[in-house]
Amino acid sequence: MSRTAAIAGPTIASPGLFRVLRNSLVKDLRLEWRSKDAINSMLFFALLVVVIFSFAFEPTAEESRRVAGGLIWVSFLFAAVVALNQTWARELRNQVLDAYRVSPAPPVSLFLSKAIANFIFVCVLEAVMTPLFVVFYDLRAIGPIYQLAVIGLLGTWALVVNGTFFAAISIRTRSREIMLPLILFPVSIPALIAMVDGTRMILTGEASPQFWIQLLAVYDVVFTTVCIFLFETVLNAE
Amino acid sequence: MKPGFLIFALVTFGLLSYGLYAGMVGAPTEQTMGNVQRIFYYHVPSAWVAFLCFFANFLASIWYLVQRSQRADAVALSTAEVGVVFCTVVLITGPLWAKPVWGIWWTWDARLTSTLVLWLIYVSYLVLRRFAAGAQTQVLAAALAIFGFVDVPIVYLSIRYFRTQHPQPVIGGGEGSGIHPAMLSALLWNFAAFSALAIMLIWVRYRLQIMEQQVEEAHAERALLDPEAHTK
Numbered sequence A: 001m002s003r004t005a006a007i008a009g010p011t012i013a014s015p016g017l018f019r020v021l022r023n024s025l026v027k028d029l030r031l032e033w034r035s036k037d038a039i040n041s042m043l044f045f046a047l048l049v050v051v052i053f054s055f056a057f058e059p060t061a062e063e064s065r066r067v068a069g070g071l072i073w074v075s076f077l078f079a080a081v082v083a084l085n086q087t088w089a090r091e092l093r094n095q096v097l098d099a100y101r102v103s104p105a106p107p108v109s110l111f112l113s114k115a116i117a118n119f120i121f122v123c124v125l126e127a128v129m130t131p132l133f134v135v136f137y138d139l140r141a142i143g144p145i146y147q148l149a150v151i152g153l154l155g156t157w158a159l160v161v162n163g164t165f166f167a168a169i170s171i172r173t174r175s176r177e178i179m180l181p182l183i184l185f186p187v188s189i190p191a192l193i194a195m196v197d198g199t200r201m202i203l204t205g206e207a208s209p210q211f212w213i214q215l216l217a218v219y220d221v222v223f224t225t226v227c228i229f230l231f232e233t234v235l236n237a238e
Numbered sequence B: 001m002k003p004g005f006l007i008f009a010l011v012t013f014g015l016l017s018y019g020l021y022a023g024m025v026g027a028p029t030e031q032t033m034g035n036v037q038r039i040f041y042y043h044v045p046s047a048w049v050a051f052l053c054f055f056a057n058f059l060a061s062i063w064y065l066v067q068r069s070q071r072a073d074a075v076a077l078s079t080a081e082v083g084v085v086f087c088t089v090v091l092i093t094g095p096l097w098a099k100p101v102w103g104i105w106w107t108w109d110a111r112l113t114s115t116l117v118l119w120l121i122y123v124s125y126l127v128l129r130r131f132a133a134g135a136q137t138q139v140l141a142a143a144l145a146i147f148g149f150v151d152v153p154i155v156y157l158s159i160r161y162f163r164t165q166h167p168q169p170v171i172g173g174g175e176g177s178g179i180h181p182a183m184l185s186a187l188l189w190n191f192a193a194f195s196a197l198a199i200m201l202i203w204v205r206y207r208l209q210i211m212e213q214q215v216e217e218a219h220a221e222r223a224l225l226d227p228e229a230h231t232k
Helices: A003-008 A017-035 A037-056 A064-102 A107-137 A146-170 A176-204 A210-235 B003-026 B035-067 B070-102 B110-131 B136-158 B181-225 B227-231
Strands: none
Touching: A017 A037, A017 A107, A037 A064, A037 A107, A064 A107, A064 A146, A064 A176, A064 A210, A107 A146, A107 A210, A146 A176, A146 A210, A146 B136, A176 A210, A176 B110, A176 B136, A210 B136, B003 B035, B003 B181, B035 B070, B035 B110, B035 B136, B035 B181, B070 B110, B070 B136, B070 B181, B110 B136
16 A cells, blocks of 8 residues: 555545435435425415415416416426425434535535435426316317426426525525525526416417427526536535 | 726716717707607616626626635626616616607517516525625625526527517617717717726725625634624
């Protein structure tokens, strides 16, 4: 053994990106499965928004088809913020986040596991809430319905990837619950425009949502890259 | 106050005065819109300055993340604040002009919407800076600034499907664009004046921020050396 190696001590092998990602994701999903904190609060919140919207707008009128895209996504966005706020709060107890910071595990895997966990939570929410919307607002899609799924998946990832990143920022601030929507909503406006307009086009069958799907794909690629690139900096911000 | 700054302030004052004269008196009255068109000489330079400030903020944020230089952070903060001020001027003068000319205060047109979103993003940046505590504020703010700057072209792309009501660019636009030479000269003077004003404001704000950083450091040092003195 060389002299320098003896001084440096035993080197800790950095665990693989995918192994850490999988373990962290499984841990988050198991925690959620046992507590059901995020899912229950999101579902109840989204349900409340649907009911309140139905008082604000005439739900069975013909024009409800035109505003339904906006209503659906606004309610999902608000509900997602409820879950996103809890993303990192769980890691603050017992200094888990600090432990992660000093561990040799790649930060990207922590970020991606959190984002994927949130993505799964919000997708479950959407799967439960969409039939309710269909029933309450008497919706029928005139355009191609499979494209709704594409918009749903791309749009949800857009919200969740930025939301997870900004939750890591807002967790360090005073009044962190209000901080997250304040910084998340302005940056998410392009994704929301694409989701709302794309959904409306499919529901009304007026035009092809092709452009909006492409825009969401571009948005997803750009912001996932920026998040991965900057997450380590934000995690280690002191 | 440094003499260099004093001279620059005087030049700025002169430029602003001449710009005011050129816009209000020198330039001819527009045929169809009348005097309300003169808002143009303030609206367009403000927009130009606001975009420049946000671009400077983006560069300073990257500079901060790479070098962790306190100066870079001071530049980022001061350009963001001045940019928000000029962007606010754009958003106020625009509707003032639009009401008599278009008949409405606001329309969700590509140019207008993206300017509003730009303003929202940088206000959220300033809010973050106010609410985050301690030295990590700077890192978090720099990360948000990069997000904001990447977002704006996507906003612009996402709303270009909307009908556009905002006038086409009159300088370097397509064929048939161009304005009266006196109007152009008034506009260019105001470009110079507003750019100088922005540089002056950023300069003052930057100096102030550097001083605040020094005061904070001094406080921290004193607290370290003599914990008793700090609590008294």
